Amino acid sequence: MSGKSRRSILMNKDELSLPMNRRLSLLLKTLAIIISVETAIMFLLHGIVRVPEGWAGNILDGVLLGALTGPIFYLWLFREIGEKESWRQAHAQLEDRFRLLVESAPEAIYVQIGGRFSYLNPAAVRLLGAVDEASLVGRDLLERVHPDLRAAVRERMRLVTEERRAVPVMEGRCLRLDGTPVDIECSAVPIDQEGKTGALVFLRDISQRKKAETALRENEERYRSVVDNIGIGVFLVDPSMRVLSLNQKMREWFPGADAEQRLLCHRAFNSPAREEVCRDCPTQKTLQDGQVHEAVREAATSRGAADFRVISSPIKDSAGKVVAAVEMVEDITARRRDEDMLRRNYEMQRALNEMLRASLSALPLPRKLDKILDLLLSAPWFMIERKGCIFLQDGPVLAMAAQIGLSEPVRAACGRLPSDYCLCGRVARTGEEILSTQLDERHENSYEGMSPHGHLCLPLKADVAILGVLNLYLVAGEAPDEQQKEFARAAADIIAGTVLLAKAEEKFLQSQKMEAVGRLAGGVAHDFNNILTAIKGYSEFLIAAFTAEDPRRADAQEIFKSADRAAALTRQLLAFSRRQVLSPRVLDLNEIVSGMAKMLKRLLGDDTQLVTHLSPDLAAAIVDAGQMEQVIMNLVVNARDAMPKGGIVTVETANVCRRPESGKAHAEGPACAYVMLSVSDTGTGMAPEVLGHVFEPFFTTKPKGKGTGLGLSTVYGIIKQSGGDIEISSEPGRGTILRIFLPASRQAAEAAGAAASAVAPSPSGTETVLLVEDEDSVRSLAERTLSDAGYRVLSAADAPQALAHLRALREPLDLLLSDVIMPGKSGPELAEEILGAHPGVKVLFISGNEDGALTKHGVLRPGVSLLPKPFSPNVLAHRVREVLDGGAPRKSA
Incomplete structure (x- = not known):
């Protein structure tokens, strides 16, 4: 208007x-x-x-x-x-x-003139905490301004009143009359009143908005805190695939991915930055179809290469349009490493199982080793070249038993390696593995043009014994990790077990052959020795009956010698089959060797030299002195025969520590303490196919008529029966070395001749002897021999007849002379019954094959007297006298 x-x-x-x-x-x-x-x-x-x-x-x-x-x-x-x-x-x-x-406006409105309130609407009165307008009109408005804002308000008042300018909206705080601060936003315009310029001021209480903003900010901070500490990466991209925001984890992984720069996703998270979208990008797919997509990516981060699982989810507006995509990024490096480790463990176990299957197969040892080596070198994750070999210990050298990928020059150079030569030789000597990532001064066996490489050499161990070496070729400069080394060690253990199994199978087959021959020898020996006893006895009678000039005496002597040779052959068979009776004592092998030195030199002849290396601190061994002398004699003779043009035979003794075979170690010695005696020659040597048969009876490499083939088999039987072991190594043109291992004893050695009687007793006597023998010829021979010597002899063919004689006897019985093996009741059973009634009776057993009745592991039981068949009448007379004069009665066994 x-x-x-x-x-x-x-x-x-x-x-x-x-x-x-x-x-x-x-x-x-x-x-x-x-x-x-x-x-x-x-x-x-x-x-x-x-x-x-x-x-x-x-x-x-x-x-x-x-x-x-x-x-x-x-x-x-x-x-x-x-x-x-x-x-x-x-x-x-x-x-x-x-x-x-x-007056009814919800906003606070007041007029100020000269910096004082001149008018306030009710909303302003309420905002400032006053009862009515009068309590504020005329008062300085700066009193109601927060101290932090008073300077800014003064400046705004000046702009309004002096420059007559409207001032923009400003947020701040005013004070109620009670001093309570209130969050406000205010604006002002100039106004004239009563000739004075003042200001019309509009105030709005924004406390609720501030609270909402604070709550929103806190929620946002909580959300950001959760997102920043969630343990996975989270980032947001717009439809053009530019990064809008990213959480702390993403900033840690990718420090160069600044959200302020709005970098493209494929440039922000790749180093170097990619110019095109990643292949099968889940973000791109999500932005295109609005679906959730997932992918696994490898990326370079601040801490190195890592594997990530990326899940892309869409963000849509109310119309369903995709306006952004949120990406959740999970670091799966450790999980994939664990999965790879688990997969590798599975593959390792599968490979080891295949190796064990090959080890237990019926394949011969060389093919087993080839199979195991192939499985080992075929592991795709094993940081080795597909090259390697297996060496087996062959005496003082390592012989290559299997190989894959080696060139002809390498096979020729490394076919046989001396111990302590090159890497593998050192491993064989020390038993410690060697890792070499480059060819160095330790790699002595090399040739011009050899390609750079490294080696992992592992010993093939069986307890303390070194069976060989596993040699693996490495890529130059690279080394397997600990898990790969453990895999190689496990393979080495399987190879060692395979070699042990092969040796055990070989020994088992050999023992089966031995057992078969032994059973044959044992079965034949009993009857054969009875026959030989009669032949020897009656031929001795003939020799005694003929004068020296009588030509028939020479015939009888030849019969006696032939019987002796036949008896020696029988003893060899029994020794080989470990059925002969031993009388072991604690002896010094050095003393035995020294005592035989002169005789051995005579056996060798002038063109062959005998060299001895005897350990000065050699431990004692528990052996039968006579049998040990036979062992040494046989070995030296074999060495001589292997050198038709002469050479050197070396006898050596030493203390060694080795893995004892089950049940073979003597109780007197420590678990690995052994005494070694070796005999080596510089002769023609033997091929590997020959070595596998040298201990078989009747096997010989000598010309026809030059050997029985029982020499080494006899040695084998004696040593095994003594609780020891024997090893042989040989190579054509390089001679042969044979090592004997006997359990060491803690006891002091006796003198080698301590068992011999100083003075032989008189072969005659007047005592009463009960003779029990089921073989008529032997019984007759023994009865005649003892009767001629003055003894009263009661002869019986079996135990019932012997007991009948004993019951009819009216005088004391002095000696029971009985065969061991008889029909019905055996000799030891008869002796036990007689000693029960007549405890003072002496007992002497005679036997061609006692079959374990009087021995334990081939060793005669303490207190038992035995006369082996065949025997001569003179030997029988001496042995009977010895037992009768021996003091305390003998045990029955």
């Missing part, structure tokens, strides 16, 4: 007026009204108030003027007054309306 806006009316109520022409008319009319009113008043007061002379004419003139213009004036006056009254009513209504709006 006035042509002004609501804001201008509120700013200056005094400027509310009509246009200028009407304003002037209104002013004149107002003056006319004032004059008329004043004239009427003066006229009315003339008769009441005395007026000085001269004033009355003036008043009268005024009244007359008023009377003349009155009708016209009142007509105009009342019309104008009516218009003005109508405008005033409209203005009052408008003013009331705007005041109502201001």
